[in-house]
Amino acid sequence: MQQLNNKQILLGVTGGIAAYKAAELIRRLQDFGAEVRVVMTKAAQEFITPLTLQALSGNPVHCDLLDTEAEAAMGHIELARWADLVLVAPASADFMARLATGQADDLLTTVCLATDAGIAIAPAMNQAMWRDAATQANLATLINKPVAIFGPGDGSQACGDIGPGRMLEADTLAEMTAEQFQSNALDGVNVVITAGPTREAIDPVRYISNHSSGKMGFALAQAAVEAGASVTLIAGPVALVSPERVKRIDVDSAEQMHQAAMDSLANCDMFIGAAAVADYRPAQIVEQKIKKSADSMSIELVRNPDIIAAVASHPQRPFTIGFAAETQDVISYAKGKLAKKKLDLIIANDVSDSEIGFNSDNNAVTVIWNGGEKAMALASKQQLSRCLLSEIAEKYKNSRAT
Template structure:
C-alpha cells in the first residue's frame, strides 16, 4: 500500500459540475498526510469559489499563468517544481483534449508540461462525451505518455443520463494517488532527530565545541521523510540547509537541545540522538571577552545534561537510537552505551578514520540492537551518509516489526 505522508499534491480543478467534489478531495488528501495546493481553471471558478479551496487547503488558490505574487512572477514553474504529484479532478473532456495536444496557454496546461511529477487524471463528463472517439483517442494518447487515469465511475449523471463518466469518489481518488508512491516504512510515525554539535560559551566570542558537521543527522532526517515520517530536527549550529519538509528547531547549547527534545518527546514515536552533544560546559560564561593576561588559565567545567539518557527515561519511552563516535574499541564501547542508556539500537562509527570521520561525505557503521528475540548486529561498509541513513531507517522499521 502506498502513502501520501509528506507528499506535495497539486490539485487542478477544471470546469465541470463535479468540481464541487474537489473540496472533499482536498480533505481526503490532507487526511492521508499530503500537503495540498490548488489550481483552478476559469471554468472551475464558475462552479466553486477559490475562497472555499483556499480555506480548506490553507494556501492561496492559483489561477494565473504569470503570477505577480510568485517569486519572479513565474508561478507555473514554481508550482511545477513544488509538486510530487499533480492530480486533475475533475478532468473534463476539454482538459483531456488540451493536455493531449500539449497546449500551454493557461496555468494548468503549462504546469503539466513543466512538471517532472507524475500526473493522475480523474475524468468527469457526460457519458456520450466519454464514449466519443475523440475523447477515447485523447485518453489513449495520455496513457501512452504515462499519465495515470482514475475512473471514471458509472451511474446517473447530473444531466439525467446513465453511463460511464461520473468522477470517481474523492476517497478512491486519494487511494489511487497514494498507490503511485512506494509504501513508507515509517509512514505516519513522528520522529525526532538531533544533529550537529553544541556550543558551550566561554565568553561572548569563544566556546567549547567539537568537529561535528551535522551531515549524518541531516541525512537521517531526509531518509525519515522519504520513509513517510513526520520529522522534527533539533539541530546545533551547522552550515547546512534544512532538508525539505522537515520541522527545524535550531539550538546552540546542550541545555537548549535538551529543552527542545523534551518539548517534542510526548508526541514522538522514534528518537534518534545523532548530535555530538558537548559533555561539559564552563561553570560560568564571562559577560565580556576574556583578555589575554596570565601565562596560564584554569577553566572549571561542569557536566552537561545527558539528552539521550533523559529521553530514554521518559514514560512512555520512544523507540530510541543513539550514536557512538569512537576512536578505539568500537564494539565494546557501543555495547556499553547501548545497555547503559537503555537504547533500542545504537549506530557506532570510528571517527579516527578521516575517510569516514567528521565532515566527510561518507560513513561506515556498526549497528547493534537488543530485543526480545535476542541481540542483533549489522556491519555496514563505507558508503555515502545518505545511503547509511536509509539503511538505519530500514533497520529501525525491521526491529519495530519484530517487536509487534
C-alpha cells in the same frame, strides 16, 4: 494510506459541477499527510472560488499562466518541479482533449507538460460526452502516455441523465492517489533527529564545542524523508542547508537541545540522537569578555543533561537510537552505552579515523542491538544513511509487532 505522508500533490481543478468535490478531496489528502497546492482553470472559478480552496489547502491558489506575481514566487516550472503527483479532479472533456494533444494554453496544461511527476485525472462530464468517440479517443491517448485514469463513476448526474461520467468521491480518489506511490519503509512514522555539535558559552565571545559538522544527522534526515517519514531535525550550530520537507529547529547549547528533544516526544515514534552533545558546560557564564591576565585560568564545568538517556527513559518513550563516536575500543564502548542507557539500537563509529571522522563526507559504522550487530562498509554519508534507515526501519517494525 501512509504512502501519502509527506507527499506533495498538485491538484488541478477544471470547470464542471463536480468542482465542489475538490474541497473535500483536499481535506482527505491532507488527512493522510499530503501537502496540497491547487491550480484552477478559469472555468473552474465559475463553480468554486479560489479563496475557498486556498483556505482549505493553506496555500495560495494558482490560476494564471502569465501572472507576474506567481512567476516571481512559484511559476509554472517551479510548480511542475514541486509536485510528486499532478491530480486533476474534476477533469472535464475539454481538458482531456487539450492534455491529449499536448496543448499549453493555460497554467494547468502547461504544468502537465512541464512536470516529470506522474499525472492522474478524475473525469467528470455528461454521460453522452463521456461516451462520445472523440472523448474515448482522447482517453486512449492519455492511457498510452501514460496518465492514470480514476473513474469515472456511474449513476445519476446533475443534468438529470443516468450513466457513466460522475466524478468519484473524495475518499475513493484519495485512496487511488495513495496507490500511485510505493509503500516506503517509514511511511507515516514521526522521526526526530538531533544533529551537529552544541556550543557551551564561557563568556559572550568564547565557547566549548567539538568538531561535529552535522553531516551524518542531516543525511539521516534526508534518508528518512525519502523513506516516507515526517522528520523533525534538531540542529546545533552547523553550516548546512536543511533537507526538503524537514521541520528544522535550531539550537545552540546542550540544554536547548535537551528542551527541544523533550518537547518533541509528544509526537515522536522514533528518535535518532546523532548530535555530538557536549558532556559538560561552564558552571557560570561570564557576562563580559574575560580579559587575558594571569598565565593560567580555571573553568569549573558541570554535567549537561544526557539527552538520549532522557528520551529512552521517558514515559512517552519512542524507538530510540543512539550514536557512539569513539576513538578506541569502539564496539565495546558502544555496547556498554546501549545497555546502560537502555537504547533499542546504537550506531558506533571510529572518529579517530580521518576518512570517517568529524567533517568527513564518508563514514563506516557498526549497528548494534541486543543480540546482534552489523558492520556497514565505507560509503558516502548519504548512501550510508539510506542503508542505516533500512536496517532501523526493519528493527522498528519488529519491535511494534511484538
